[in-house]
Amino acid sequence: MDGMRARVLVVDDDPALAEMLTIVLRGEGFDTAVVRDGSKALDAFREVHPDLVLLDLMLPGMSGLDVCKEIRAESGIPIIMLTAKTDTVDVVLGLESGADDYVMKPFKPKELTARIRARLRRADVGSAERLRVADVEVDVPGHQVTRDGEPISLTPLEFDLLVALARKPRQVFTREVLLEQVWGYRHAADTRLVNVHVQRLRSKIEKDPEHPEVVVTVRGVGYRAGTS
Amino acid sequence: MTQGPAPGHPAAAAISTPDPAEPSTGLGARIRLTADRARSRIVFWSRSLLIRVVALTLSLSTLVMLTLGLILQQQITNGLLQSKIDAATAEIDSARLTVQNSLSGADSDPSSLREQLRVALTEIGRVDGSSGAQGSTAGVFEPVIVPSRVGSEADLAVTQPTGDIPAELRARVGQGQIAYQYTTIIRDGQSIPALVMGAPARTSTDSFEVYLIFPLAGELGTVQVVQRTLLVGGIALVVALTLISALVASQVVRPVRRAAASARKLAAGDLAERMPVTGPIELTTLANSFNGMAEAIRVQIRQLEEFGKLQRRFTSDVSHELRTPLTTVRMAADVLHAGREDFPAHLSRATELLVDELDRFESLLGDLLEISRYDAGMAELSAEPIDIRSSINTSIAAATQLAGQFGVQIVTTIPEHPVVAEIDTRRVDRILRNLIYNAIDHADGKPIELELAADEEVLAITVTDHGVGLRPGEAGLVFNRFWRADPSRQRQTGGTGLGLAISLEDARLHGGWLQASGAPGEGARFRLTLPRTRSGLITQSPLPLRIGADRPAIGAGSAVAVDDRVMPLEGVRMMVEDGTLKPAPSDDDLHPASVPEAGATATLSSTDQVPTRPGGSSGAQQPAASDGAAVSSATGGSTGSAP
Numbered sequence: 073m074d075g076m077r078a079r080v081l082v083v084d085d086d087p088a089l090a091e092m093l094t095i096v097l098r099g100e101g102f103d104t105a106v107v108r109d110g111s112k113a114l115d116a117f118r119e120v121h122p123d124l125v126l127l128d129l130m131l132p133g134m135s136g137l138d139v140c141k142e143i144r145a146e147s148g149i150p151i152i153m154l155t156a157k158t159d160t161v162d163v164v165l166g167l168e169s170g171a172d173d174y175v176m177k178p179f180k181p182k183e184l185t186a187r188i189r190a191r192l193r194r195a196d197v198g199s200a201e202r203l204r205v206a207d208v209e210v211d212v213p214g215h216q217v218t219r220d221g222e223p224i225s226l227t228p229l230e231f232d233l234l235v236a237l238a239r240k241p242r243q244v245f246t247r248e249v250l251l252e253q254v255w256g257y258r259h260a261a262d263t264r265l266v267n268v269h270v271q272r273l274r275s276k277i278e279k280d281p282e283h284p285e286v287v288v289t290v291r292g293v294g295y296r297a298g299t300s
Numbered sequence: 301m302t303q304g305p306a307p308g309h310p311a312a313a314a315i316s317t318p319d320p321a322e323p324s325t326g327l328g329a330r331i332r333l334t335a336d337r338a339r340s341r342i343v344f345w346s347r348s349l350l351i352r353v354v355a356l357t358l359s360l361s362t363l364v365m366l367t368l369g370l371i372l373q374q375q376i377t378n379g380l381l382q383s384k385i386d387a388a389t390a391e392i393d394s395a396r397l398t399v400q401n402s403l404s405g406a407d408s409d410p411s412s413l414r415e416q417l418r419v420a421l422t423e424i425g426r427v428d429g430s431s432g433a434q435g436s437t438a439g440v441f442e443p444v445i446v447p448s449r450v451g452s453e454a455d456l457a458v459t460q461p462t463g464d465i466p467a468e469l470r471a472r473v474g475q476g477q478i479a480y481q482y483t484t485i486i487r488d489g490q491s492i493p494a495l496v497m498g499a500p501a502r503t504s505t506d507s508f509e510v511y512l513i514f515p516l517a518g519e520l521g522t523v524q525v526v527q528r529t530l531l532v533g534g535i536a537l538v539v540a541l542t543l544i545s546a547l548v549a550s551q552v553v554r555p556v557r558r559a560a561a562s563a564r565k566l567a568a569g570d571l572a573e574r575m576p577v578t579g580p581i582e583l584t585t586l587a588n589s590f591n592g593m594a595e596a597i598r599v600q601i602r603q604l605e606e607f608g609k610l611q612r613r614f615t616s617d618v619s620h621e622l623r624t625p626l627t628t629v630r631m632a633a634d635v636l637h638a639g640r641e642d643f644p645a646h647l648s649r650a651t652e653l654l655v656d657e658l659d660r661f662e663s664l665l666g667d668l669l670e671i672s673r674y675d676a677g678m679a680e681l682s683a684e685p686i687d688i689r690s691s692i693n694t695s696i697a698a699a700t701q702l703a704g705q706f707g708v709q710i711v712t713t714i715p716e717h718p719v720v721a722e723i724d725t726r727r728v729d730r731i732l733r734n735l736i737y738n739a740i741d742h743a744d745g746k747p748i749e750l751e752l753a754a755d756e757e758v759l760a761i762t763v764t765d766h767g768v769g770l771r772p773g774e775a776g777l778v779f780n781r782f783w784r785a786d787p788s789r790q791r792q793t794g795g796t797g798l799g800l801a802i803s804l805e806d807a808r809l810h811g812g813w814l815q816a817s818g819a820p821g822e823g824a825r826f827r828l829t830l831p832r833t834r835s836g837l838i839t840q841s842p843l844p845l846r847i848g849a850d851r852p853a854i855g856a857g858s859a860v861a862v863d864d865r866v867m868p869l870e871g872v873r874m875m876v877e878d879g880t881l882k883p884a885p886s887d888d889d890l891h892p893a894s895v896p897e898a899g900a901t902a903t904l905s906s907t908d909q910v911p912t913r914p915g916g917s918s919g920a921q922q923p924a925a926s927d928g929a930a931v932s933s934a935t936g937g938s939t940g941s942a943p
Binding site: 130264 | 619620623624625626627628629630631632634635638662682684685686687690694718720725726
């Protein structure tokens with residue numbers, strides 16, 4: 073972001089909203105590209121190389137969930153869903169298909185840009201910091217996670233989540249604290265974000281996600297890093 | 301004032317009272333239990349069609365076989381005896397003739413008479429010339445000849461079984477009749493039945509009585525064989541009949557059981573379950589009717605599901621279709637708002653109004669969609685164990701700005717230890733936010749209080765303000781949609797008028813209570829009571845609903861009720877909950893002077909806890925969800941909570 077304007081790919085079928093998003097994002101110093109059709113989203117993604125995708129869940133051509141899954145299959149870049157649905161199932165489905173965060177319509181421009189900035193802000197890179205959780209090695213500056221030398225591929229968000237937990241291995245993090253540290257929410261937000269992403273993270277780094285050893289649940293409180 | 305019981309204590313007191321009585325009634329209860337069990341077992345058996353049919357067949361066929369056996373035996377015996385009598389009659393005739401022939405002209409000299417008698421007896425025994433008395437058509441018999449002359453009998457030295465002849469028969473023969481009689485004779489030490497036939501025989505000089513004794517040993521044997529045959533045959537027949545009836549009954553019962561199994565599966569939700577249409581007409585009719593019913597149910601349910609789906613789709617579509625343009629408008633308005641300094645004054649003000657009203661519009665839309673989701677029965681509870689204190693902190697943090705704006709202080713009383721409960725944080729946060737906003741809105745700048753307390757099963761949060769309070773009857777209205785205490789008074793915090801209605805639904809979804817109470821000039825208190833586990837039931841709330849009521853002291857036990865009863869009632873004029881209107885109790889109803897009895901205590905506690913519905917008392921008896929819990933709390937609560 074330093075010097076360079078971050079590029080945001082807007083995937084939304086509503087022309088008025090897409091244009092309004094462009095106006096607001098440009099005003100906030102982002103480059104934007106707009107694609108209206110879900111089926112063209114992936115091509116646009118490959119062409120534009122955005123730093124972040126703003127994705128409407130209800131799209132013609134291909135559903136936002138499928139677009140989300142396909143982008144996620146190729147890249148770990150931040151995806152923020154725009155959703156008009158408040159039903160638990162819809163939000164959780166969106167998060168499970170790979171979105172990092174979501175913004176509920178109608179949203180305020182400031183709210184949206186805050187979310188985008190939070191996702192574009194990289195975790196502070198310590199100097200040659202290496203962390204260890206259970207049998208998992210985390211190379212913070214190198215953005216690498218390994219178990220027994222085998223690299224594990226994590227999205228930046230999952231990486232940030234793991235680093236946040238691993239940096240204070242004895243501390244139990246409430247969902248609210250994680251929302252603030254990892255997602256950048258200053259006020260209360262949807263704790264389902266934490267739940268879903270912990271599940272996703274576990275599915276990648278745990279030997280047995282049913283009996284997690286790296287990210288441990290502390291009943292009624294939150295999560296903490298597993299003991300090494 | 302109202303007193304919620306100390307966690308656990310009143311319950312313990314209530315249980316400990318009946319406890320000592322338990323051991324003494326234990327045995328009686330056990331016997332009663334056993335008797336009940338036996339009775340229920342009998343009832344079960346007698347209600348089984350198969351058992352009933354078999355038992356009925358068994359008893360009826362036994363009865364029939366017994367009757368039939370008795371009749372048959374009678375018939376056979378009669379037939380045997382009749383033929384015996386017929387043969388005996390012929391025999392006695394010839395014996396008479398023999399006697400008349402052999403003894404005619406017998407002189408009165410005893411010794412010659414004796415000789416003649418002996419000859420006659422031999423003659424009679426040889427009627428058909430064969431070996432003595434054996435082999436005649438009447439079978440074996442023993443002849444006896446008795447002279448009729450009185451006293452002459454003793455002169456006869458002929459040994460014959462005169463003693464076996466019954467006196468009655470002798471009397472009748474003496475009168476000149478041919479007669480017979482059954483008697484019992486003893487031969488070889490065995491007592492056997494016998495037929496004795498007698499006839500008078502007159503010679504020219506003398507008269508005699510001739511008797512023939514027919515032992516019925518053979519007939520007795522025959523009858524015994526017949527009896528045994530009948531018994532064995534009858535038992536075999538009864539057993540066979542029983543087995544057959546069991547088989548037949550099971551033929552009927554099996555399809556009925558199959559129908560029952562099908563019905564069970566259908567009831568369990570397997571709408572595709574059908575009965576096979578096979579077998580006799582009655583059963584195919586049953587199967588067809590059943591299948592028809594199942595199909596009708598399936599169609600109905602599918603239709604309802606379809607309606608539900610449509611409703612869901614509609615809500616979802618409205619949501620999406622409205623929200624997308626609203627987002628654009630919202631963003632446009634914010635862009636304008638951000639640059640309003642460059643506008644002329646009236647445009648700048650217009651922009652401000654636009655943005656403010658958009659806020660209201662948004663929250664209204666959000667609330668409308670939420671409540672329509674509840675109305676459509678689509679609300680889902682995603683509960684997980686969480687420390688409720690974090691929800692409280694979140695909600696207070698969210699309200700801090702508003703509180704500062706209104707100059708309202710928020711005072712909290714929260715336990716130091718975590719209070720973990722299985723709740724849907726999104727909904728509980730929303731309830732708390734709504735309660736806090738509502739309190740701030742009505743606080744008139746005075747501090748509001750938030751208190752959390754919990755026992756093993758239940759947690760309660762009260763939010764209290766000391767503003768204008770609620771007038772009588774208003775506590776029931778506050779949960780109504782778009783209800784406003786004072787229509788002329790504008791909501792200052794921009795509430796939509798749906799917040800409390802939604803909160804009530806949120807609380808209900810948790811199986812919890814949301815209640816309000818208050819008095820004019822004293823303020824209002826809202827109490828949220830939630831079970832700490834998803835399946836938990838609330839019987840008591842750990843916090844009092846009425847303002848000024850102290851929390852029960854730990855260890856106060858049942859004394860609480862006594863103390864409470866004599867405590868003066870102040871100011872509490874209403875209590876209604878569950879968003880439903882109930883006739884507000886008049887001041888007199890609640891005034892301690894008019895309700896000094898213990899019974900009144902219970903009444904008051906029930907007004908405290910029993911949710912009442914419009915339409916009177918019927919609603920309060922519903923055992924469903926929180927209502928049921930509340931009712932039980934009211935009955936059990938007479939010791940625990942009272943004014």
